Amino acid sequence: MLNICLVGSGGVGTIAALVLEQSRQARVTAVLRSKYAIVSEKGVDITSVDHGEVTAWKPYRIVPSIASAIPDDQNGAYDFLVIAVKALPELMRSLTKDISPLITPRKTAILLLQNGLGIEAPLSEQFPSNPILSGVSMIGSRFTSARTVYHEDPDELKIGAYFHHESSLPREEQARAARCFVEAYSAGLADATAKGTGASCILVDDIVAARWRKLLWNGTFNTLCTLLRISVGELIRSPGRDTLLKPAMREMVAIAKAAGYGHVVDEAVVKQTLEGTPGTSAFRPSMLVDLENGRPIELEVILGAPLSVGRKLGVSTPVLDQVYALLCVVQWTLTRGP
Amino acid sequence: MLNICLVGSGGVGTIAALVLEQSRQARVTAVLRSKYAIVSEKGVDITSVDHGEVTAWKPYRIVPSIASAIPDDQNGAYDFLVIAVKALPELMRSLTKDISPLITPRKTAILLLQNGLGIEAPLSEQFPSNPILSGVSMIGSRFTSARTVYHEDPDELKIGAYFHHESSLPREEQARAARCFVEAYSAGLADATAKGTGASCILVDDIVAARWRKLLWNGTFNTLCTLLRISVGELIRSPGRDTLLKPAMREMVAIAKAAGYGHVVDEAVVKQTLEGTPGTSAFRPSMLVDLENGRPIELEVILGAPLSVGRKLGVSTPVLDQVYALLCVVQWTLTRGP
Numbered sequence: 001m002l003n004i005c006l007v008g009s010g011g012v013g014t015i016a017a018l019v020l021e022q023s024r025q026a027r028v029t030a031v032l033r034s035k036y037a038i039v040s041e042k043g044v045d046i047t048s049v050d051h052g053e054v055t056a057w058k059p060y061r062i063v064p065s066i067a068s069a070i071p072d073d074q075n076g077a078y079d080f081l082v083i084a085v086k087a088l089p090e091l092m093r094s095l096t097k098d099i100s101p102l103i104t105p106r107k108t109a110i111l112l113l114q115n116g117l118g119i120e121a122p123l124s125e126q127f128p129s130n131p132i133l134s135g136v137s138m139i140g141s142r143f144t145s146a147r148t149v150y151h152e153d154p155d156e157l158k159i160g161a162y163f164h165h166e167s168s169l170p171r172e173e174q175a176r177a178a179r180c181f182v183e184a185y186s187a188g189l190a191d192a193t194a195k196g197t198g199a200s201c202i203l204v205d206d207i208v209a210a211r212w213r214k215l216l217w218n219g220t221f222n223t224l225c226t227l228l229r230i231s232v233g234e235l236i237r238s239p240g241r242d243t244l245l246k247p248a249m250r251e252m253v254a255i256a257k258a259a260g261y262g263h264v265v266d267e268a269v270v271k272q273t274l275e276g277t278p279g280t281s282a283f284r285p286s287m288l289v290d291l292e293n294g295r296p297i298e299l300e301v302i303l304g305a306p307l308s309v310g311r312k313l314g315v316s317t318p319v320l321d322q323v324y325a326l327l328c329v330v331q332w333t334l335t336r337g338p
Numbered sequence: 339m340l341n342i343c344l345v346g347s348g349g350v351g352t353i354a355a356l357v358l359e360q361s362r363q364a365r366v367t368a369v370l371r372s373k374y375a376i377v378s379e380k381g382v383d384i385t386s387v388d389h390g391e392v393t394a395w396k397p398y399r400i401v402p403s404i405a406s407a408i409p410d411d412q413n414g415a416y417d418f419l420v421i422a423v424k425a426l427p428e429l430m431r432s433l434t435k436d437i438s439p440l441i442t443p444r445k446t447a448i449l450l451l452q453n454g455l456g457i458e459a460p461l462s463e464q465f466p467s468n469p470i471l472s473g474v475s476m477i478g479s480r481f482t483s484a485r486t487v488y489h490e491d492p493d494e495l496k497i498g499a500y501f502h503h504e505s506s507l508p509r510e511e512q513a514r515a516a517r518c519f520v521e522a523y524s525a526g527l528a529d530a531t532a533k534g535t536g537a538s539c540i541l542v543d544d545i546v547a548a549r550w551r552k553l554l555w556n557g558t559f560n561t562l563c564t565l566l567r568i569s570v571g572e573l574i575r576s577p578g579r580d581t582l583l584k585p586a587m588r589e590m591v592a593i594a595k596a597a598g599y600g601h602v603v604d605e606a607v608v609k610q611t612l613e614g615t616p617g618t619s620a621f622r623p624s625m626l627v628d629l630e631n632g633r634p635i636e637l638e639v640i641l642g643a644p645l646s647v648g649r650k651l652g653v654s655t656p657v658l659d660q661v662y663a664l665l666c667v668v669q670w671t672l673t674r675g676p
Contacts, residue, residue, distance in 0.1 A: 330566065
């Protein structure tokens, strides 16, 4: 049995925990904070496109804090620490320190199940002797109350090792950790695979490439819909499709290309994405949902980080620069306190 | 007695009608549409910083349509037609045609009491033998119900002739119309002047200069507050003050300078405006109030028109270009219908 600790039990983390336990190859210790009391008592009710109706579900163990998740005689060292909290720089800075007692050197692999770009480096610096895995999730899953999860779009997960410190931590050891996680996760998706829901967990060689591919969407659709407070379909039907969205996507392609990822995103992908998004879509992207709920947005990892790469490489990004500056003000309104 | 017709009885138009009638030098025919029945029956209750409490007030005559305002044997030709409707291009295009029967050639002067830039030219083309007057109003006044007006900031009005067709319409004739209107309006402000509220009606030589001066504020504070849905004070306190507002103001100054109005707005005015706007201000500019009420915004005359001038003169406006493109989408959401 793999011993896995999960920090961040939102819509993404909870489904990941369910899948891992379903594999019968892992047991999950979930660190819950605000939801600890209610989930400990009653579990979580999940309505899932992949896994059907699951009622009063609990992972192997629920603990109320990182401190209470520290390995001891009863609960030994973790094979994996899965981080599925929102990718907010300040939160991640403190979390990266706080999780130290959960990490056994040379043993615990850390998986970041988060949005954005450049999120692995701080972990790699802090934990040079541990494999860092990086996951790009395309799931549609959210809490609809303190203990109910609505999972509407299938779990499409790409996992890869973020190869680092290869001189002291053999590349093969890092790759092995990624392979091991993907095998367990895939086993947990057996029910969804049997039903043909489209769920999958794929091991990829270049996870950063997968991040750029997702950023083409997240850095443009997600940010513009948030700023304009409209759905994906409204953006596609509006004059902003051609005046903002298309140029923004081309700017993101230009940055990716300058960063060596031109094979992942190009004009053909832009065209395909624009034409493949129906004007009838009422989908409201994650950042917009955060704004509408008064929660901070994942602006830095989704837009700040690629723009910073672009700036260093001398890429001109007139649309995205202003979108970023405007969303920084939106973030300020969400985080400045009462 | 001056015979004046008013089209557009919102917060600005209603106070203008009150002032003109208070002068005892003018009688006003107000064209009301949605408010015709209620105002005909009960009049308007006005709470005014300049004029105190005025209850059940009605102008000399109220008519339900432009057609019913057409001069006849009882109500002769108009000396002035005051247009105080929102400056929306489509609305103004149809209105410019509709008002023809109200305009007596060589007699009726047309006063535009509206926001923005470039609003006089279509009227000047349509009515080459009539004086066109242009008014820049700094009043704070709005309807708070169908028949109540709250007028909180004093009436500061600048009026000037928009000199046009001078070969056929002597400049002096145009200037005289402006002077005549300002005299009547100033007489109507006597009560406010006696109280020292700060109300004033000033005749200016170059009304286009006054429009650029107001645009420096309207094209920047107004547009950014609308896009970000925050008050003037929040914008000033936010990081957007330096990343968006200041560069946007400098772009507006650059356009004005290229257009020959560098003597009206410059870096000193930018500094003074930024430093003179308190971070405690809860003021929500007119465009934001329109957005919050689901009404179309005055985007073209406030931002589209100066940007078009800038484009022709080769001025670079990276911030305002994106703000405009984004607000075009906002306008689309407000006007696309159900």
